[in-house]
Every structure is written in structure tokens, then in C-alpha cells.
Amino acid sequence: MHTTTRCIVLAIGIFAGVMGSAQPARTDTFIFHFAFDHSEIRPVDSSALRRFLGDFAIDSIAITGYTDTVGPPEYNQRLSQRRAMAVGELLQHVLPTDMGTPVHLEGRGETEPLPGDDSESRRVTVVFWRRPPTPPPPPPVVAQQDTPRDVSEPDTILRLDDIRFYANTTNLTQSAQMILPRHINYLLTLKDRFLEIDGYCNSPGPLLKPTDPLYILSVKRAKFIYDQLVEQGFDPDRVIYKGKGNANPRNAHPTTRDEMDKNMRVEIRVFRVRPKPD
Structure with missing residues (x-):
């Protein structure tokens, strides 16, 4: 039996003991899948979650993130936590704001890999405890993390x-002009966070100096997205933009137009606290 299954059975036992054996809690599980090394929720999963939830009442939620076994365990642990937090943020927007639902959120890294394709292991499982007809007040669920999170x-x-x-x-x-409004709409849901917008350019070879025209171009690309967010109402005090030049290319030695285009990109870092200046 996987550890996840044991945790679900234990949680059911706790709620059943509080509610009485005549009215055991009912659980439903929804699974999100993620692209390699990503923590962004796919639109198809977001839409499916809304259909899945319907209008039933919820007593508590357990959100658990996982990764595949590619990469260092420490990095995968952080990635699994980011995936779990991304799902938690989505639920905040999907569920009624006055529910006060207890949530247990954790990342388990590359533990409990699933058999078959690695894509099956890149997941977040969400267990919902449905409310019985006449529930008592739900017991508190304390969210715990195995290791302290570095807020920086x-x-x-x-x-x-x-x-x-x-x-x-x-x-x-x-x-990109057609897709950008969708990204802007999502970013506007993060108005309580701090954003760092990083622009990149395509230039294989040594790192560019800040005076290089291509490095300056990477700054302008980041500012373009910054301007779009501010124009749509994002607090300019909570968002900064930076040029990264040709650092961290997606393709270090691009040979096709597509590989070059992927190096000319924008990435957005989301922080709970204001990031320290470089």
C-alpha cells in the first residue's frame, strides 16, 4: 500500500470517530498532472476541477504534491511544495471565500513514484472530505511542513x-498577442503577492554585459509585460522587472528557429514577501 493511501485511510478514521460510525465521512480525490519541471496548473485541469466540485459542501481538504525522480531530491522537494501551493491558490479562487475550510498542504518530493511513465508521478492529489447531512464542527487540521520554507x-x-x-x-x-490576456487575467489574481518579471534574449555564448544591445532588449521585454500588468491594475509597488540577457538559456546551442524563439522569453517569479534587491 502506498503511503498516500495510508494517510487517506487514517484521515477517514479520524473524521469517522468524531462524527460517529453511523455517518462516516465520504472522500473524493482529484489529481492534477504537471509538465516536466513546471508548477503551473493546466487550464484543462482547472476547468475539470470546477466540474468535479459541483456544489457539495466540504469539511476539509488534503493537498499533496509529488515529482518524478529526475533531478536532485532537494530541488524536487521544493518543486512538489510549489505544485501543492499552486493547487491551494486555485482552490482559494474556486471555493466560496467564507467556507473557512481546514486545509492540509504538503510536498513529498520524489517519494511514492507511480509505475509507468514519469508523467504519472508529476502530480498533486487533492482529497476532499464531503460534509455529512448533519455535521458537527469540523476538527482543526494543522498544515505542517517537514522542512522550513525559505521565504526568500x-x-x-x-x-x-x-x-x-x-x-x-x-x-x-x-x-502570443492572442494568449497574453489569459496570462494577465491569471496574474491579476495574485495581487497580494510580489512579482519579479525576468526578460531573456537569444545569444549563444558568454554572458552579455548590461550595456550590450541584446541585454538591453531583454530588459525591454520584461518591461513590456510589466506595463501590461500595471495598465490592467496591478499595484506597481508589488512588481519589478529585470533583464537577464542570455542567462539560463532554454537551449544553450540552438540550431532551429523554434529553439532560438524559446530562448527569447519572459519568466515571472512569484513571492509571498517582497524580494530583496540583487
Whole structure:
């Protein structure tokens, strides 16, 4: 039996003991899947969750994030926590704000990998305890983390892979112009957070100096997204933009147009507290 299954059975036993054996709590489980090294929730999963929830009442929620076994365990632990937090943020917007539902949220890294394709292991499981007809007050659920979270690190990194620019310009491609409003709408739900917008350019080779025209272009690309957010109402005191030049390229040695385009990108780091200046 997997550890996840044991935890679910234990939680059911706790609630059943409080409510009485005549009215055991009913659970429903929803699973999110993630792209490799990503913590962004897929739109298809977000829509499916809304259909799944319907209008039933909820007593408590357990959110558990996992990764595959690729990469260092310490990094995977943080990634699993970011995935769990991303799901928790989505639930805050989907569920009624006055529910006061206890939530247990944790990341378990690369533990409990599933058999088969690695994509099955890149997941977050959400267990909902449904409220019985005449429930007593739900017992408190204390969220615990195995290791302290470094608040100086971003909660998550949003990689806007589909927001691309024409070479040597700050002009979005036609497809990116159509997709950008969707990203803006999501980012506006994070008005209580602090954002760092990082712009990049394509230039294989040594790191560019801040005076290099391409480095300056990366700054302008970040500012373009910054301006879009501020124009839509995001507090400018909670968002900054930076140029990163050709640092951390997606493709260090691009050979195709597509690989070059992926290096010309914007990424957004989301923080709970104001990030310290570099």
C-alpha cells in the first residue's frame, strides 16, 4: 500500500470517530498532472476541477504534491511544495471565500513514484472530505511542513513558454498577442503577492554585459509585460522587472528557429514577501 493511501485511510478514521460510525465521512480525490519541471496548473485541469466540485459542501481538504525522480531530491522537494501551493491558490479562487475550510498542504518530493511513465508521478492529489447531512464542527487540521520554507525563494516560477517575441524586437508574435490576456487575467489574481518579471534574449555564448544591445532588449521585454500588468491594475509597488540577457538559456546551442524563439522569453517569479534587491 502506498503511503498516500495510508494517510487517506487514517484521515477517514479520524473524521469517522468524531462524527460517529453511523455517518462516516465520504472522500473524493482529484489529481492534477504537471509538465516536466513546471508548477503551473493546466487550464484543462482547472476547468475539470470546477466540474468535479459541483456544489457539495466540504469539511476539509488534503493537498499533496509529488515529482518524478529526475533531478536532485532537494530541488524536487521544493518543486512538489510549489505544485501543492499552486493547487491551494486555485482552490482559494474556486471555493466560496467564507467556507473557512481546514486545509492540509504538503510536498513529498520524489517519494511514492507511480509505475509507468514519469508523467504519472508529476502530480498533486487533492482529497476532499464531503460534509455529512448533519455535521458537527469540523476538527482543526494543522498544515505542517517537514522542512522550513525559505521565504526568500519564489513560491513558484511562471514560465510563459507561449509568449514569444519576434527576433531583436519587443513585438509579440501574433499567437502570443492572442494568449497574453489569459496570462494577465491569471496574474491579476495574485495581487497580494510580489512579482519579479525576468526578460531573456537569444545569444549563444558568454554572458552579455548590461550595456550590450541584446541585454538591453531583454530588459525591454520584461518591461513590456510589466506595463501590461500595471495598465490592467496591478499595484506597481508589488512588481519589478529585470533583464537577464542570455542567462539560463532554454537551449544553450540552438540550431532551429523554434529553439532560438524559446530562448527569447519572459519568466515571472512569484513571492509571498517582497524580494530583496540583487
